Amino acid sequence: MSSYRIKVLRPGLLTTVQDLGRYGFQKYGVVAGGVMDTGAARTANWLVGNADREAVLEITLTGTELVIESEMVIAVCGGDMSVTIDGQAMPLWRPVLIRAGAVVKFSAYRSGCRSYLAAAGGFDVPEVMGSRSTYLRGSIGGFEGRAMKAGDVLAVKQPSLLSARIHAALSAGFEGGFSASNWHASHFAIAENLAEPIIRAIPGTHFDLFTPGSQEDLFNQTFRIGVQSDRMGCRLEGTQKLQLSSPAEMLSEAVANGTVQVPPDGNPIVLLADRQTTGGYPRIAQVATVDIPVFAQLKPGDxxxxxxxxxxxxxxxxxxxxxxxxxLKAAISYKFGARHT
Amino acid sequence: MLITNDANYELLPLGDSAVIIRLGDGIDEATHRKVGALTAYLEEHPFAGMIECVPAFASAAIHYDPVAVKKSRVFSESIHATIYETVCSRLQLILSAAELSGADTDRRTIEIPVCYGGEFGPDLSFVAAHNGLSEEEVVAIHTSASYLVYMLGFAPGFPYLGGMSERIAAPRRQSPRTVIPQGSVGIAGGQTGVYPVATPGGWQLIGRTPLELFSPREAVPSLLRSGDSVRFKPITKEQYNLYLEGAL
Known part of the structure; x- marks a missing residue:
């Protein structure tokens, strides 16, 4: 049992433990789940010397406050929530060694919607069906199957050899309460370019069933993220509703991350991490996997x-x-002379 | 039952990391058996890079890791092909193999005890009145059939069952309930189903089972699997409580 711990002072809007998802159980109706922004979460893990599949904290918008109870290396990637360590601005997209007792606060969102905190070693919650991801609707996995609450204490596993080397390298450079690396991986940040981004998508399996006008409208109009968007999916609002050429009965069929379905009201829904395993609405498009993380960082109204x-x-x-x-992963391993993590 | 190489299927990309195999276009047992046979075969013999196979009524989605597929290419596979093309040719090889059989003999039958009516089945009287039957007749019809689990979806462990008599069909409720308790047995249109976990829903509730249909800690978390046969058995409130206590 490792003695590394992080305590939750304030949970913020929604903070959950997530990893890369729960696979192999969708045939039983179990949602895949996992982090919304895989790029940010994997990067955060690699920066602290973890494997990319370790559990991280997914922090939504703002309000989260954590006490780092033991000296450890953490990294925060994804949305910029004006993170501070004992009041000092915390640099993102890099490993940061933090002294025991420091308070990490996500105070106000600057860009993006979700931030990922990885701790060297990875969060120590039990695997359920091969994953540490929290599935809130089913109360499955993560920290007791639920979102974090004030007073919760998260254990962190024993750090890897690579993590220990990153820790050692940073321990020489304390300035105030923490020591951050002078190198970073912020070129992986998508949250800085979120003013009407372009999201690439492939015409879906039912694209041809839509009217020629709707086929054009999909790619020719600006969509707004609806307020009822969450980890399950983004509801899109456009001026032109998308219509089928003629009513069609769809058989329920498996969906994937990024499937764009159109219910009868004509407003598309992009299915995301906590999507149901199957769906019965016509699929007009499928978002390219590389662009799915953008939906993790768009807020209602964007x-x-x-x-x-x-x-x-x-x-x-x-x-x-x-x-x-x-x-990136290879560069970090190489830099710290650890070929195997 | 054989899936022959008559190309009686369609392969469609579901984005850049999954492919859908359509084996039919309706809800029928023959198509269901083909889907079951293919799924069973792929689970036993996954191709390199395959993540999982998710069966539905007339199709299965195969999720794969494009990088792992690329790395696992062998000499006979073109390095100029796209990952999707490589996956399709691997699936075509499997689909053309004649030994894919979905024997009907190994179908499991699961008996689900249900306490009908009363507090557990507040809509039983509506379903009866809607069809001009007594409550007892609805229960008799519901328990006399054998149901096929076509697929699981919607919620963890939720079965899409086929085989309900049209004589007890009933429309969904005008306003959905915000919570349908775990174990509820309901009817919506010509379909019947069991709710493994509490969820909102608009189904007409006719009873409740004490059985746990979904247990996340089990290696196979769902009591029901695609291809199972289900029968409902009427039990009393006393028997329901005994089941819950583990005495039955």
Missing amino acids: RFRFEAVTQQEAERLYLDGERDMQL
């Missing part, structure tokens, strides 16, 4: 546009993005 790409282009974007991610 606007964006879809851009059509082919399946082949989406695949190439995925492989290119993954190559960049692996380069």
Whole structure:
């Protein structure tokens, strides 16, 4: 049992433990879940020397306050929530060594919607169906199947050798209450470019069933994120409603992260981490996997546009993005001389 | 039952990390058996890079890791093909193999005890009145059929059951309930189902089972699986309580 702990002073709007998701159980109707912004969460893990599948805290918008109860390396990536350590601004997208007793506060959102905090070692909550992700609607996994509350104490596992080396390297550079690396991975930040972003999408399996006008409207109008958006999906509002050419009965069929369904009211829904495993509405599009994290960072009221790409282009974007991610991981391992983590 | 190589299927991309195999276009047992056979085969013999297979009424989605598929390519597979093309050719090989059989003999039958009516089935009287039947007749019809689990979805462990008699069909409630308790047995249109976890819903509730249909700590968390056969058995309130205490 490791003695590394983080205590929740204030949970904020919504703070949950998440990892990369729960796979292999969708055939039983169990949602895949996991972090909304996989790029930010994986980066945060790698920065502290963890494997990318370790559990992190997903922090929504603002209000979260944590006490770092033992000296440890953490990293915060994703949305910029004006994070402070004992009142001093905390640099994001890099490993930061924090003294025992310091208070990390997410005070006001500057950009984005979700922030990820990784702790060296990874959060020590039990795996349920192979994952540490919290599925709130089913009260499954994470920290007792629920969102974090004031007073909760999260245990952190024993850090890896790589984490220990990052810790050692940072321990020479304390300035005030913490020591941050002078290198960073903020080129992975999508939250800085969220003024009407372009989201690439492939025409979906039922695209041809929509009217020619709706097929154009999907890619030619600006959509706004609706207020009823959450981890399950983003509800989109556009001026032009999307309509089928003729009423069609769909058989329920498996959906994926980023499936864009259109219910009869004509307002599309982008299915995200906590989506149901199957859906019965017509699918007009499928968001390219590389752009799904943008939905994690858009807030209700924010606007964006879809851009059509082919399946082949989406695949190439995925492989290119993954190559960049692996380069970051390799660079960190190389920098600290640990080939295996 | 065989899936022959008559190309009686359709492969469609579900984005850049999943493919859908459509084996039919309706809700029928023959299509369901094909889906079941394919799913069973893929679970036994997953291709490199496959993450999981999610069956539905007439199709299955196969989720894969594009990087793992790319890395696992063998000499006979073109390095110029897209990942999707590689996945499709691997699936086509599987689909053309003649030994895919979905024997009907290994179908499990699960008996679900249900306490009908009263506080557990507040809409039983509505379903009876709607069909010009007595409550007892509704229960008799509901318990006389054998139901096929076509797929699980909507909520953890929630079965889509086929085989309910049209004589007890009933429309959804005008205003959905905010919470339907765990174990509730309901009717919506020509469908019947059991709620494994508490959720909002508009189904007409006719009874409740004390059985736990979903246990996240189990290796197989769902009591029911796609392809199972389900029968409902009427029990009294006393028997319901004994089930809950573990005495039955």
